[in-house]
Amino acid sequence: DTGVSQDPRHKITKRGQNVTFRCDPISEHNRLYWYRQTLGQGPEFLTYFQNEAQLEKSRLLSDRFSAERPKGSFSTLEIQRTEQGDSAMYLCASSLNGDRGLYGYTFGSGTRLTVV
Amino acid sequence: QQQVKQSPQSLIVQKGGISIINCAYENTAFDYFPWYQQFPGKGPALLIAIRPDVSEKKEGRFTISFNKSAKQFSLHIMDSQPGDSATYFCASSNSGYSTLTFGKGTMLLVSP
Numbered sequence: 001d002t003g004v005s006q007d008p009r010h011k012i013t014k015r016g017q018n019v020t021f022r023c024d025p026i027s028e029h030n031r032l033y034w035y036r037q038t039l040g041q042g043p044e045f046l047t048y049f050q051n052e053a054q055l056e057k058s059r060l061l062s063d064r065f066s067a068e069r070p071k072g073s074f075s076t077l078e079i080q081r082t083e084q085g086d087s088a089m090y091l092c093a094s095s096l097n098g099d100r101g102l103y104g105y106t107f108g109s110g111t112r113l114t115v116v
Numbered sequence: 117q118q119q120v121k122q123s124p125q126s127l128i129v130q131k132g133g134i135s136i137i138n139c140a141y142e143n144t145a146f147d148y149f150p151w152y153q154q155f156p157g158k159g160p161a162l163l164i165a166i167r168p169d170v171s172e173k174k175e176g177r178f179t180i181s182f183n184k185s186a187k188q189f190s191l192h193i194m195d196s197q198p199g200d201s202a203t204y205f206c207a208s209s210n211s212g213y214s215t216l217t218f219g220k221g222t223m224l225l226v227s228p
Contacts, residue, residue, distance in 0.1 A: 108181050
């Protein structure tokens with residue numbers, strides 16, 4: 001499978017617990033993005049990496065959220081002390097740089113988080 | 117602060133009809149306008165995209181019309197098929213930054 005892979009597909013957690021999601025991008029893509037999508041809404045940008053460097057973070061990314069991309073390959077998104085408002089689909093996407101990147105922006109199938 | 121406004125929220129079209137979804141943007145720095153298609157349980161998939169140097173782009177049954185002065189663009193799906201039933205999102209980007217700002221989506225149902 002040469003697409004963007006996300007794990008797990010579903011996660012149910014109790015409020016206050018920490019959760020971690022993983023994203024494996026398309027191998028030749030050097031940019032990796034995290035978006036959040038709530039029911040009935042479009043995806044909202046959270047953060048993105050170029051190689052291992054985290055270049056931009058949205059105001060949506062509170063201090064309970066942290067993302068890493070060690071060695072510029074896979075990425076993890078961790079949410080600490082989860083709240084019910086964190087329930088959403090977390091989408092990962094990858095692309096190349098520049099114009100080639102915009103036209104090759106590929107999303108994974110997402111991780112659906114439910115906080116109970 | 118919603119920078120991309122999409123309408124309608126939902127749309128029902130008969131098989132063979134034309135589906136039209138509209139978007140309006142606010143940020144004049146945006147210069148890349150894609151449409152994404154999303155099926156339940158899947159991530160969005162790029163359908164078609166346009167730059168503001170052209171007013172229309174067609175790929176198969178899908179056409180984007182772009183009006184720079186009005187800051188509006190629309191997706192037309194010709195000869196709509198039941199397999200087109202999905203949620204469609206418009207998005208915009210300042211290509212220098214590459215992050216996408218999405219509309220709220222339109223749920224399209226094509227009846228057989």
